[in-house]
Each structure stands twice: as structure tokens, then as C-alpha cells.
Amino acid sequence: MPVEFKLPDLGEGIHEGEIIEVLVHVGDKVEDGQTVLVVETDKAAAEIPSPVTGTVKEIRVRPGQTVRVGEVLIVFLKEGEIEEETKAPPPKPPEGKRETRLPAQKEKKEEAPAEKTEEISRETEAEKLPANPLEGPVAAAPSTRRLARELGIDINQVKPSGPGGRVTPEDVRAFAEGARRPEAEKAAPEAKIPPGPPLERGGEKEPPEPSEPIALPQFDRAGPIERIPLRSVRRTIAKHVAVAWSQIPHVTHMDVADLTELEAFRGKHKQQVEAQGGALSLTVFAVKAAEAALKKFPRFNSSIDMESEEIIIKHYHNIGFAVDTDRGLLVPVIRDVDCKSIFDLAVELKTLAEKTRQGQATNDDLSGGTFTITNIGPMGGTGFSPIINYPEVAILGLAQARLQPMVVGDEKDYEIVPRLMLPLNVTFDHRVLDGAEAARFLRIIIEMLENPENLLMMS
Amino acid sequence: MVMGEFTQETDLLVIGGGPGGYAAAFRAADLGMDVTMVEADPGPGGVCLFRGCIPAKTLLYVTELMHDSRRASEMGIAFAEPEIDLSRLREWKDKVIDRLARGLVELTKRRGILFIQGTATLEDSSHARVQNAGSSHIRFKHAIIATGSSTRTLAGAQFKPGGRVMDSTGALELADIPKRLLVVGGGFVGLETGSVYASLGSKVVLVEFDGQLMRGIDSDLSKPLVARLEGLFESISFNTDVTSIKEGESGVDVTFSGEIEEKNQRFDRVLAAVGRTPNSQGIGLENTKVKVNERGFIIVDQQRRTTDDKIFAVGDVTGGAMLAHKAMHEGKVAAEVISGMPSAFDFQAIPAVLYTDPQIAVCGLSEEEAKRRGRNVKVTRFPWSASGRAVSMGVAQGMTKMIIDPGSQRVLGVGIVGREAGEMISEGVLAIEMGALAEDIGMSIHPHPTLSETEEEAAEAFLGSSTHILPQRRAGAGRDSPA
Numbered sequence: 001m002p003v004e005f006k007l008p009d010l011g012e013g014i015h016e017g018e019i020i021e022v023l024v025h026v027g028d029k030v031e032d033g034q035t036v037l038v039v040e041t042d043k044a045a046a047e048i049p050s051p052v053t054g055t056v057k058e059i060r061v062r063p064g065q066t067v068r069v070g071e072v073l074i075v076f077l078k079e080g081e082i083e084e085e086t087k088a089p090p091p092k093p094p095e096g097k098r099e100t101r102l103p104a105q106k107e108k109k110e111e112a113p114a115e116k117t118e119e120i121s122r123e124t125e126a127e128k129l130p131a132n133p134l135e136g137p138v139a140a141a142p143s144t145r146r147l148a149r150e151l152g153i154d155i156n157q158v159k160p161s162g163p164g165g166r167v168t169p170e171d172v173r174a175f176a177e178g179a180r181r182p183e184a185e186k187a188a189p190e191a192k193i194p195p196g197p198p199l200e201r202g203g204e205k206e207p208p209e210p211s212e213p214i215a216l217p218q219f220d221r222a223g224p225i226e227r228i229p230l231r232s233v234r235r236t237i238a239k240h241v242a243v244a245w246s247q248i249p250h251v252t253h254m255d256v257a258d259l260t261e262l263e264a265f266r267g268k269h270k271q272q273v274e275a276q277g278g279a280l281s282l283t284v285f286a287v288k289a290a291e292a293a294l295k296k297f298p299r300f301n302s303s304i305d306m307e308s309e310e311i312i313i314k315h316y317h318n319i320g321f322a323v324d325t326d327r328g329l330l331v332p333v334i335r336d337v338d339c340k341s342i343f344d345l346a347v348e349l350k351t352l353a354e355k356t357r358q359g360q361a362t363n364d365d366l367s368g369g370t371f372t373i374t375n376i377g378p379m380g381g382t383g384f385s386p387i388i389n390y391p392e393v394a395i396l397g398l399a400q401a402r403l404q405p406m407v408v409g410d411e412k413d414y415e416i417v418p419r420l421m422l423p424l425n426v427t428f429d430h431r432v433l434d435g436a437e438a439a440r441f442l443r444i445i446i447e448m449l450e451n452p453e454n455l456l457m458m459s
Numbered sequence: 460m461v462m463g464e465f466t467q468e469t470d471l472l473v474i475g476g477g478p479g480g481y482a483a484a485f486r487a488a489d490l491g492m493d494v495t496m497v498e499a500d501p502g503p504g505g506v507c508l509f510r511g512c513i514p515a516k517t518l519l520y521v522t523e524l525m526h527d528s529r530r531a532s533e534m535g536i537a538f539a540e541p542e543i544d545l546s547r548l549r550e551w552k553d554k555v556i557d558r559l560a561r562g563l564v565e566l567t568k569r570r571g572i573l574f575i576q577g578t579a580t581l582e583d584s585s586h587a588r589v590q591n592a593g594s595s596h597i598r599f600k601h602a603i604i605a606t607g608s609s610t611r612t613l614a615g616a617q618f619k620p621g622g623r624v625m626d627s628t629g630a631l632e633l634a635d636i637p638k639r640l641l642v643v644g645g646g647f648v649g650l651e652t653g654s655v656y657a658s659l660g661s662k663v664v665l666v667e668f669d670g671q672l673m674r675g676i677d678s679d680l681s682k683p684l685v686a687r688l689e690g691l692f693e694s695i696s697f698n699t700d701v702t703s704i705k706e707g708e709s710g711v712d713v714t715f716s717g718e719i720e721e722k723n724q725r726f727d728r729v730l731a732a733v734g735r736t737p738n739s740q741g742i743g744l745e746n747t748k749v750k751v752n753e754r755g756f757i758i759v760d761q762q763r764r765t766t767d768d769k770i771f772a773v774g775d776v777t778g779g780a781m782l783a784h785k786a787m788h789e790g791k792v793a794a795e796v797i798s799g800m801p802s803a804f805d806f807q808a809i810p811a812v813l814y815t816d817p818q819i820a821v822c823g824l825s826e827e828e829a830k831r832r833g834r835n836v837k838v839t840r841f842p843w844s845a846s847g848r849a850v851s852m853g854v855a856q857g858m859t860k861m862i863i864d865p866g867s868q869r870v871l872g873v874g875i876v877g878r879e880a881g882e883m884i885s886e887g888v889l890a891i892e893m894g895a896l897a898e899d900i901g902m903s904i905h906p907h908p909t910l911s912e913t914e915e916e917a918a919e920a921f922l923g924s925s926t927h928i929l930p931q932r933r934a935g936a937g938r939d940s941p942a
Contacts, residue, residue: 165869
């Protein structure tokens with residue numbers, strides 16, 4: 001019996017993924033556990049292993065296609081089943097019988113009446129039909145299929161409106177519009193935050209979408225253009241930040257922290273941490289400082305449920321940090337920061353960041369956060385206003401620390417000394433929090449950063 | 460690399476000038492690429508033009524004319540028995556080829572494509588060496604491999620130019636009309652070439668390893684042809700294998716095993732028509748990342764890209780249906796993808812035509828394939844005996860069938876046996892590509908009286924609205940039938 005291999009459950013909340021790569025071909029022999037497909041979900045790329053040792057009988061997916069959990073991806077024949085399969089009447093001849101044939105004729109049947117330039121071979125009969133023969137041909141005209149490719153759309157995902165399930169060009173265009181502006185109406189009732197922890201971003205329930213965009217002008221009238229399909233991570237980011245930006249009334253509160261002491265402290269312990277495989281970056285201290293502030297102001301560690309008109313306070317502190325990757329911005333999450341020391345965090349943060357950059361972060365690594373830190377400092381900048389990682393309610397932004405001439409003392413008796421100054425900010429959801437709280441919240445973080453001993457005392 | 464050797468630069472190197480290769484080269488040139496095409500023949504055209512489709516169809520048309528001249532007597536027009544002037548027939552065939560070949564040369568020139576007669580060997584993913592009168596070195600941005608396929612040999616016997624054991628190339632040269640010709644293989648080539656020789660006067664013995672002719676074609680479509688071939692050929696033997704072939708001065712001695720009665724026979728010539736193998740050897744694939752499967756076919760994706768990013772492949776060398784029209788479309792897709800267009804070879808129906816008399820043409824899902832896959836389909840047939848045009852042409856043995864999805868009513872497959880079947884199959888292809896319903900064909904007005912009406916009526920048979928077929932539930936219910 002052929003084995004129908006379905007898309008396995010990829011972890012919490014992941015219901016679908018996009019096929020990035022098909023690593024096998026029909027007829028290939030595969031080992032149990034050998035990677036056969038690469039699937040990218042909203043959060044990470046997953047290598048899908050073969051469940052059996054045997055032969056690939058049929059591939060029902062192709063790169064670019066979106067598949068749902070439970071959908072059949074590949075049909076395998078287990079080892080030793082090949083013969084049974086080939087005994088079916090019209091396909092290739094029985095293995096046993098072949099031995100009686102001469103070499104030339106032996107191969108002949110494998111190709112059926114294939115001859116000359118205008119012949120059908122049996123192999124072809126299967127090939128010219130779509131991957132899933134039971135579904136029949138794609139019910140769309142070649143020009144419509146081309147349109148779909150141009151718009152970067154998998155035509156199988158488009159809801160048909162034509163007779164007999166035919167996809168019209170209008171259907172394709174409407175679908176493309178929807179992808180750019182994910183159906184506001186459809187998602188609206190699901191706007192509420194799913195109950196119970198852990199809350200995820202980009203999880204199964206799509207948050208409400210921003211309202212309809214204004215139609216774009218015809219750019220190609222002014223000059224040549226290129227359309228790049230919005231795919232996987234980029235698409236997720238696009239949807240996610242659009243939701244955050246349109247749902248959350250953002251306010252950014254800015255301040256400056258003096259890192260001179262911290263820098264000295266960092267210099268002193270850097271090698272020690274590196275020896276343990278960590279990296280004593282500013283983000284490590286920021287995580288610890290943020291934890292202190294979150295403890296004092298639990299509302300920064302919450303979500304808002306507008307439907308039930310409730311604020312959901314989370315009694316766990318999972319802090320995400322933004323990582324710039326080839327595929328786009330990802331936010332891996334460090335869980336239960338309150339139970340971890342500076343040294344623990346230095347190691348975990350480095351490992352997690354590398355894993356994320358290499359595209360190996362799992363869905364677990366990228367979900368369950370309650371607060372986020374974004375450090376643009378290494379790239380420069382004197383200040384910025386980050387977007388809150390919905391459905392969280394606040395985000396801490398760090399710009400670049402620079403040596404600044406600072407006035408120490410009072411008007412009568414002062415001196416100007418060089419200090420390492422960090423512009424930083426907290427952006428908060430004004431529905432949940434107010435400016436005064438944010439100022440106090442940020443003050444705690446600053447105090448922690450300015451007095452590194454305090455950080456050490458914490459755990 | 461030789462000292463001082465000149466390396467030519469090109470955007471696209473097309474290796475092979477058959478239908479797949481030249482379609483790719485033409486499209487690429489039209490899209491603004493600098494194209495170099497390397498081909499062993501003096502001009503583009505490939506097996507199809509010089510040694511395949513075109514010469515075969517030229518000869519098959521002639522045999523159809525002969526057949527028509529004979530059956531005209533039934534209609535009151537008597538001709539004398541045709542006289543065959545073999546050298547003039549060859550001349551005519553060569554003239555046809557020459558005319559088409561010159562056209563392709565002209566199209567190649569006008570598009571500014573550099574044509575090099577020779578053979579190319581890939582040195583790596585961006586260089587190739589061309590062996591011709593001299594030797595040249597080419598650096599390319601992309602390459603399309605379109606090297607085609609060759610006939611399989613038979614029981615160890617080699618095809619020698621002018622030899623008695625021939626492949627289709629040798630047979631189409633029409634060296635003589637052998638008294639007795641053995642055709643090994645009951646596929647398209649065997650049947651077409653066998654028909655030509657039988658019509659020209661050879662006694663044709665056909666042996667087939669399998670239990671049926673034309674595997675892959677529904678038996679109701681092959682039946683009228685098999686009936687005619689049984690009259691035309693001396694014999695057709697199934698489940699028969701060739702065990703040895705000895706080519707001598709005055710004939711070929713062949714031994715058989717299997718169902719054939721006479722196990723040792725002598726023939727004047729033997730035609731091997733037992734399939735084709737890909738020409739993937741000797742072109743330097745091992746110097747690139749291009750991979751072939753266990754049967755030697757180059758592995759490609761829907762964009763026709765091989766496992767080497769810069770190299771594409773189209774046509775027979777990539778396997779699948781070995782059909783010129785498929786190769787041409789693949790060539791266009793490859794050229795478009797290389798130029799950055801979002802093209803893909805995602806065709807839903809590839810037609811195949813058997814140019815015998817009667818012809819058989821099919822596209823999409825066959826009835827037997829549907830059965831094998833356990834797919835529920837509704838099959839309708841329109842017998843040509845009910846077609847005014849077919850009866851008036853004296854070709855009423857034909858039949859048009861349609862394989863339809865009973866739920867959505869979509870057309871999944873079309874099969875036609877009869878005169879001009881090849882000319883009519885494209886309506887079926889279009890229907891399948893468009894996702895058309897039986898109703899779409901049934902409600903499109905077809906001219907009367909034509910053979911193409913049989914497609915309309917086959918679709919209407921599904922709807923129960925065929926004019927010339929009694930609806931099944933009403934058959935015999937005379938009260939409802941207008942007289």
C-alpha cells in the first residue's frame with residue numbers, strides 16, 4: 001500500500017506553510033528521516049523528513065504552494081512494494097517478466113510506444129496530468145494561470161467563481177488584492193485576543209486588518225517597475241505591523257541613559273562571559289533591566305481585550321528581541337527571564353540570535369513573548385519610534401550609545417565630562433498605559449542600566 | 460584552453476536545433492537576448508524536420524491519397540492502380556523538407572541568431588566547447604539543452620547507414636520497397652512507418668512484445684485502426700519477442716519467441732521501433748551540476764531549470780512525451796524564464812496524433828487511465844455513422860469521444876479516431892486548458908456539415924441534447940420524439 005504523507009503538525013498554532021523546496025523527484029529512493037521537503041511557516045523554515053524508506057510515487061506539491069496541516073504532500077511506496085504496484089494493468093510491466101527479454105526490448109516497455117518526435121510514452125500519461133490526478137486539470141485558462149504567476153499567487157488557493165469551479169481572471173485579481181489587504185471583514189470578529197497563555201503573534205487567529213488601501217497608480221507608466229511577491233516572513237511582517245499600527249494608539253516616550261559605568265562593567269566581564277559561550281551585549285542588560293521594570297509595572301506585560309473590555313496581565317516574563325535576518329525581522333523569545341542570570345541570558349541570547357539568523361529558529365523560539373526589545377544601536381541612530389509587537393502593549397527601543405560632553409554639577413560649579421550616553425525609548429499602547437507610567441517605567445530601566453550592580457543583585 | 464584562443468560570449472547557448480531548441484532560440488532572440496545555437500545538422504529542424512515528423516507525414520499523406528484513389532471507385536470514380544515512382548516520391552519528400560528547412564534558416568538569420576554547425580560539450584556551468592570545422596569556445600550566461608533522443612537498438616543489431624536493419628531515420632530515407640518488412644514495435648512509429656511501406660507494396664509483418672498495439676490509447680479508439688491494419692499487413696503478432704537478428708547479404712534472419720507461429724523468418728528489411736533513449740551522454744553534463752535520472756533523462760522543474768541554475772533543458776532529453784509540440788512549448792517557457800518572465804510549463808493537455816489512416820488523436824485524460832485511477836468520469840461517444848460529413852466522405856467508421864467530470868461537467872479528455880482527427884483535436888485541448896464544460900462546447904455553434912460537429916455532438920450527448928443521438932432515457936419513447 002502506498003503511504004500518503006501528510007503535512008505534520010508543525011507546532012503550536014501553525015496550520016499552514018509554504019513549500020519552499022521539493023528535494024525529491026518521482027521515482028527517487030528515500031531513506032526514513034531523509035529530508036524531502038522544506039516548508040516555511042509564518043515563523044520558521046522546517047525540514048520535513050520522509051516517514052518511510054522506499055520510493056517516491058507521486059509528488060502533490062510544488063514550490064510556492066501553500067499547504068495545510070493534514071494535506072497530502074507526497075505518496076511513497078514502502079521498500080519492497082514496488083513490485084506490487086507495477087502489477088496493476090496499464091503501468092510498467094511486471095518486474096519478473098522482464099528478465100526474459102532482450103536488453104533492447106527490456107527497456108522498451110518502460111517507455112511505452114515512445115518513438116520519434118511525436119509519440120506518447122506512458123510515463124507521460126502520468127506526467128501530463130496534474131500532480132493530483134483526482135483533481136483534474138486546473139480550472140483556469142492558460143492566460144489566467146499566467147496572470148496568477150505574475151501576481152505571485154498559487155492558483156489552487158484562489159476561490160473560483162466561474163461555472164464548474166473555473167477560476168476567472170477577476171478571481172485571481174481579487175485574491176491578489178486580498179493578499180495585499182487581508183480581508184478586513186473576515187478577520188474582524190476574530191479581533192479579540194485568544195484567551196489563555198501563551199499569547200502569540202501571527203498565530204492561528206489573524207488579528208483585524210487595516211482598512212482598504214487607496215488604489216495604486218500605474219507606476220509602469222512613469223518607468224520600468226518590478227513586482228516582487230510578498231512571501232512568507234515578509235508577508236507576515238507586513239500584515240503584523242499593519243495590524244499593530246492601525247489598532248494600537250502608539251505613544252513613544254524618550255530618554256537617555258548614561259552607560260559609562262555599564263560599559264566599564266561590561267569590559268570587565270566580557271571575556272569571562274565569552275569563555276562561557278555568551279556575548280555580553282547591551283541587549284543582555286536591557287533584558288534584565290526590562291524585567292525589573294515589568295515587575296514593578298505589570299501592565300507593561302499585558303494585552304488588551306477590547307471585546308470583553310479587559311486588560312490581561314501575564315504573570316510570566318518572556319522577552320523577545322528583534323533580530324535582523326536575511327528573510328526579514330524576526331523576534332525570538334527568551335522565556336522566564338526572571339529565573340535567569342546575566343550570564344545565562346548572555347549565552348541564551350547569543351545562541352538564539354544565531355539560530356534565528358540561520359533560519360533554524362523553531363516556532364517555539366519565536367512565540368509566546370510578552371514584551372519586546374529592539375536594539376537598532378549597532379546600526380546607528382539617535383532615536384526612533386518602534387512599532388509595538390501586537391498583541392503586546394509596549395516595546396523598548398535602544399538607539400546608538402555615543403560619548404557625549406555632559407555637564408556634571410550645578411550652574412555654579414560644574415565640569416564637562418565625556419560620558420557614554422544611550423538614547424532609548426519606550427513605545428506604549430495608550431489604551432492600556434499613560435505617559436506618566438511610561439516615564440516611570442523607563443526611569444527604572446535607566447537606573448538599572450546606570451547601576452550595573454543592581455542588575456547583578458537581581459538573580 | 461588553447462593559447463590565444465578566442466572565447467565567444469553569448470547570453471544564451473542553445474544546444475540542439477530541433478523543435479525544442481529552435482523554438483527556445485527564437486523566443487529568446489525575440490525577448491532581446493544574444494543567442495547562439497549549436498546543431499550537428501546544417502540548419503535548424505532536428506529529427507522532426509529531417510528524419511521524423513515531416514518526412515513521415517509527407518509519405519503518410521501520399522499513402523492516404525492512394526487509398527482514396529482506390530476507394531473512389533465505390534463512389535463512381537475509377538482510377539487506374541497507382542504507379543509508384545520511388546525516386547520521384549523521394550524527391551517530393553526532400554523538396555518538402557528543403558522548403559521548410561530554408562524557412563527556418565531564414566527565420567534564424569533574421570532574428571540575428573548565431574548558428575554554428577557542430578557539437579557542443581559543456582565544460583562547466585558557463586563554458587562550452589564546440590567541435591566543428593575548427594573548434595570554438597563559448598562563454599554563456601545561460602544554456603538550454605535540447606539534444607533530443609535516439610532510437611533504441613534491437614537485440615544488439617546496429618543501425619548502419621544503408622543497412623537492412625533500420626531505425627525510423629533509415630526507413631524514411633525510402634531506399635527501396637522491401638518485399639517483406641519486419642516491424643518490431645506496435646507504437647506510433649511502427650504503425651505509421653509500417654502503413655507507409657504496406658501501402659507502397661511491402662508485405663509487412665508486425666510484432667509487438669505487449670498484448671496490444673498503441674498502449675495508452677483507449678481500445679475503442681484503436682479498434683477501427685487495428686481492423687484496417689489487419690487487412691493492410693501480412694500479420695500482426697502480439698506477445699512476441701525478437702531473440703536474434705542476423706543481417707546477411709540477401710536478407711535478415713530473425714528468430715522470435717512468443718505467440719508468433721513461424722519462429723524463424725527471413726525479411727528483406729527490419730524496422731526497429733521500440734522506443735527512444737535520451738541524448739544526454741557526451742555533452743559534458745558531468746562537468747556541470749546537471750543531474751539525470753536513472754534512465755538518463757535530464758531532471759528539470761516546471762520552469763525547465765535543471766539542477767544547475769544556469770542550465771535549462773527541454774524536449775525529449777528531459778523525458779515525458781517525446782513530442783515536437785511539447786518540446787517547442789518547453790523551449791518557449793525556458794527562454795521566457797531566463798529572460799525573467801514568470802512562465803511555467805503547466806499545460807493541462809498535451810495532444811498526441813497517430814497519422815495513420817484512420818488517424819487517432821487524443822488529449823487529456825483517457826477513459827482507461829480514469830478507470831485505472833478509480834476516477835469517476837462520464838464518457839460520451841458520437842459515432843461518425845451519424846455524421847453527415849463523415850458519411851459523405853465515406854469515412855463513417857470514425858468516432859469522437861469525450862471524457863467528462865460528472866460533477867463539475869468539465870471536459871477532462873477527448874479522443875478521436877477517423878479522418879482528420881489530428882486537425883480536430885485542438886478544440887479538445889483548448890477546452891481542457893480553458894477549464895471548459897461540456898456545455899461550453901455543446902453551445903458553441905459548429906459549422907454543418909463538418910467532422911468537427913462530432914465534438915459538439917459528443918458534448919451534447921452528455922447534456923442529453925445531441926441532435927443525432929437519441930437521449931438514453933427517451934430511446935424508444937416514440938410519443939415524445941418529433942418524427
